[in-house]
Amino acid sequence: xxxxxxxxxxxxxxxxxxxxxxxxxxxxxxxxxxxxxxxxxxxxxxxxxxxxxxxxxxxxxxxxxxxxxxxxxxxxxxxxxxxxxxxxxxxxxxxxxxxxxxxxxxxxxxxxxxxxxxxxxxxxxxxxxxxxxxxxxxxxxxxxxxxxxxxxxxxxxxxxxxxxxxxxxxxxxxxxxxxxxxxxxxxxxxxxxxxxxxxxxxxxxxxxxxxxxxxxxxxxxxxxxxxxxxxxxxxxxxxxxxxxxxxxxxxxxxxxxxxxxxxxxxxxxxxxxxxxxxxxxxxxxxxxxxxxxxxxxxxxxxxxxxxxxxxxxxxxxxxxxxxxxxxxxxxxxxxxxxxxxxxxxxxxxxxxxxxxxxxxxxxxxxxxxxxxxxxxxxxxxxxxxxxxxxxxxxxxxxxxxxxxxxxxxxxxxxxxxxxxxxxxxxxxxxxxxxxxxxxxxxxxxxxxxxxxxxxxxxxxxxxxxxxxxxxxx
Numbered sequence: 167x168x169x170x171x172x173x174x175x176x177x178x179x180x181x182x183x184x185x186x187x188x189x190x191x192x193x194x195x196x197x198x199x200x201x202x203x204x205x206x207x208x209x210x211x212x213x214x215x216x217x218x219x220x221x222x223x224x225x226x227x228x229x230x231x232x233x234x235x236x237x238x239x240x241x242x243x244x245x246x247x248x249x250x251x252x253x254x255x256x257x258x259x260x261x262x263x264x265x266x267x268x269x270x271x272x273x274x275x276x277x278x279x280x281x282x283x284x285x286x287x288x289x290x291x292x293x294x295x296x297x298x299x300x301x302x303x304x305x306x307x308x309x310x311x312x313x314x315x316x317x318x319x320x321x322x323x324x325x326x327x328x329x330x331x332x333x334x335x336x337x338x339x340x341x342x343x344x345x346x347x348x349x350x351x352x353x354x355x356x357x358x359x360x361x362x363x364x365x366x367x368x369x370x371x372x373x374x375x376x377x378x379x380x381x382x383x384x385x386x387x388x389x390x391x392x393x394x395x396x397x398x399x400x401x402x403x404x405x406x407x408x409x410x411x412x413x414x415x416x417x418x419x420x421x422x423x424x425x426x427x428x429x430x431x432x433x434x435x436x437x438x439x440x441x442x443x444x445x446x447x448x449x450x451x452x453x454x455x456x457x458x459x460x461x462x463x464x465x466x467x468x469x470x471x472x473x474x475x476x477x478x479x480x481x482x483x484x485x486x487x488x489x490x491x492x493x494x495x496x497x498x499x500x501x502x503x504x505x506x507x508x509x510x511x512x513x514x515x516x517x518x519x520x521x522x523x524x525x526x527x528x529x530x531x532x533x534x535x536x537x538x539x540x541x542x543x544x545x546x547x548x549x550x551x552x553x554x555x556x557x558x559x560x561x562x563x564x565x566x567x568x569x570x571x572x573x574x575x576x577x578x579x580x581x582x583x584x585x586x587x588x589x590x591x592x593x594x595x596x597x598x599x600x601x602x603x604x605x606x607x608x609x610x611x612x613x614x615x616x617x618x619x620x621x622x623x624x625x626x627x628x629x630x631x632x633x634x635x636x637x638x639x
Contacts, residue, residue, distance in 0.1 A: 167347045172245040172335045183238045185354035185396050186386045190214045190233035201249040201278045207387040209235045212305030215279035219245035221336040226329040229292035229451040235383025243339045245332050249278035261322040270314040280305045284319045289327035293424045293447045303534040304446015354396045368484040371506035373397045378452035414516040423450035436526035446535045460510045462502040469567040471526045473559040474543035477515045483508035499565035525622035538562050539605040542618035553577045563598040570597040587623040591616040
């Protein structure tokens with residue numbers, strides 16, 4: 167079955183596409199859209215930024231994405247906008263003209279990516295409510311400096327976007343049928359419902375499930391791996407639900423971080439700040455909350471915070487559904503409690519009770535678009551100045567995201583006092599035996615983890631801590 171998408175109003179049809187071929191390869195190769203650059207091939211530098219649009223009722227929802235790790239079946243039935251799409255009749259659009267006049271470019275290699283990120287913000291793409299600096303946090307410039315680029319984004323902060331023709335074109339591409347094909351012996355599927363997903367995984371229990379490809383994409387572009395059977399779940403409407411209730415928040419497996427940002431911030435501001443620092447906007451506009459859980463990374467930013475809040479995971483297969491505490495899903499490095507043919511369907515995050523002290527803190531070598539060296543998450547239940555329950559979870563300290571049992575025991579039943587924090591910080595040092603790697607030594611991680619507990623204490627006392635919540639490792 168062909169992959170079909172819109173590019174500037176024209177239908178691009180790919181017969182028997184490579185399921186792990188990237189949009190960037192297609193744009194720069196056969197389509198000759200060479201304005202889109204390859205800088206890192208891992209979704210980190212933003213030089214390949216394009217906009218992808220989906221029909222959302224009576225409008226088109228655009229989002230900035232990294233074309234270098236976006237697989238071709240993931241644009242099936244969607245619209246694509248590149249930097250070449252912006253100029254009309256040989257005239258730069260207002261944002262491009264402003265950047266040129268403002269000296270926002272030197273070598274120009276990264277400029278198209280910056281233009282696309284800022285254009286997406288100006289037309290109301292996913293995440294457009296963020297400040298300009300946040301919108302371009304996933305774009306790296308090696309020569310200009312960011313001042314003129316930020317000025318251009320502030321100057322041209324809103325642009326009219328008439329998507330009527332795009333919406334009409336997308337309606338012609340839309341189909342309720344599941345897309346699937348075989349390329350050189352490798353099979354791929356794009357199911358349209360979770361019921362179809364259950365059937366596909368029952369027949370292909372070892373298939374690789376791909377949501378945003380922000381992790382799996384690197385397996386191909388950097389690891390050069392061949393994925394034999396791939397199931398893309400980004401078009402499954404019933405997995406995109408965000409359900410908010412007085413009890414908490416349920417996120418379906420297809421909910422992207424950028425889509426969940428507001429709802430998670432509503433549970434607690436620290437969750438919103440954490441999401442803001444997960445990759446750049448391009449990554450958050452592709453990566454899903456449940457995908458960040460399902461891949462089992464010990465340094466995934468989301469799981470420690472959700473574990474601290476007591477999140478529950480629901481998995482589904484042809485045999486039915488089962489629900490578990492999130493921390494029980496992670497068994498060992500690279501090993502999760504997910505059976506063949508089973509997929510993560512949703513995660514439920516309880517709403518913190520009134521008076522619960524919640525603190526989430528990420529330490530990384532740079533503030534934006536960086537992987538955690540240590541991430542600590544704390545939820546302390548308080549009654550009359552006493553800690554009646556404690557959930558403390560860390561990432562980057564063990565083979566999996568994990569709770570700190572000794573630290574929790576030192577907190578529970580004690581007054582919320584400096585002496586209690588001191589005892590808990592000392593106990594925390596015995597909870598983990600972290601590794602030394604490029605992000606930090608084992609000794610650093612031990613000290614840093616305890617320092618994050620102290621940061622909670624100081625914040626609750628109204629004492630200023632690090633403004634950026636970031637340390638050099």
